[in-house]
Amino acid sequence: xxxxxxxxxxxxxxxxxxxxxxxxxxxxxxxxxxxxxxxxxxxxxxxxxxxxxxxxxxxxxxxxxxxxxxxxxxxxxxxxxxxxxxxxxxxxxxxxxxxxxxxxxxxxxxxxxxxxxxxxxxxxxxxxxxxxxxxxxxxxxxxxxxxxxxxxxxxxxxxxx
Numbered sequence: 001x002x003x004x005x006x007x008x009x010x011x012x013x014x015x016x017x018x019x020x021x022x023x024x025x026x027x028x029x030x031x032x033x034x035x036x037x038x039x040x041x042x043x044x045x046x047x048x049x050x051x052x053x054x055x056x057x058x059x060x061x062x063x064x065x066x067x068x069x070x071x072x073x074x075x076x077x078x079x080x081x082x083x084x085x086x087x088x089x090x091x092x093x094x095x096x097x098x099x100x101x102x103x104x105x106x107x108x109x110x111x112x113x114x115x116x117x118x119x120x121x122x123x124x125x126x127x128x129x130x131x132x133x134x135x136x137x138x139x140x141x142x143x144x145x146x147x148x149x150x151x152x153x154x155x156x157x158x159x160x161x
Contacts, residue, residue, distance in 0.1 A: 001117070003080065004084065005041070006041075006045060006083060006084075007080055007084050009037060009041060009045045010045050010079070010083040011080070011083070013042070013045060013049060013055070013065075014054070014067070014079065014129050014132075017055065017066060017067045018067070018130070018133050024062065026066065027063075027064045027065070028042050028046055028065065031065075046065055048083075053068055054067070054068055054069070054074065054079070056068050071130035071133065072131075073128065073129075074128055074129035075124075075128060076127045076128065076132065077121040077123070077126075077127075078125060080121065080124060081121050092114075093114075093117055094109065094113055
């Protein structure tokens with residue numbers, strides 16, 4: 001299974017917003033620049049997340065985005081399932097009906113894949129957004145952590161502490 005781009009960006013936004021509070025809210029422009037992603041696509045993702053009640057968005061001067069709940073209240077399996085449902089695959093690994101499959105009457109692959117997909121979500125639901133953040137990074141602003149090559153220097157941070 002491969003997560004779609006929408007889900008990938010949604011997860012990045014959630015992780016980005018776990019940074020310690022600051023005087024001004026995070027903006028989509030900042031996130032797009034620091035995460036090196038499309039501003040327009042990020043707008044769609046954040047809008048969807050706002051409709052889900054996951055983020056609080058404030059328009060205008062001094063506006064921005066923040067998490068609506070504490071990080072330990074976001075279940076990763078449910079977040080991924082919801083983000084994936086926003087796309088055409090609707091949480092299916094195979095679709096036997098869109099292009100009708102001639103084997104539909106004898107094939108048991110789809111139920112097995114559906115069961116595996118549910119197990120995937122069940123495992124991820126054991127984790128929260130807070131579990132997805134490495135402690136040393138949680139205390140630093142993201143712009144101090146991300147390098148030009150988009151890698152996070154975890155070892156450097158761990159050695160420095």
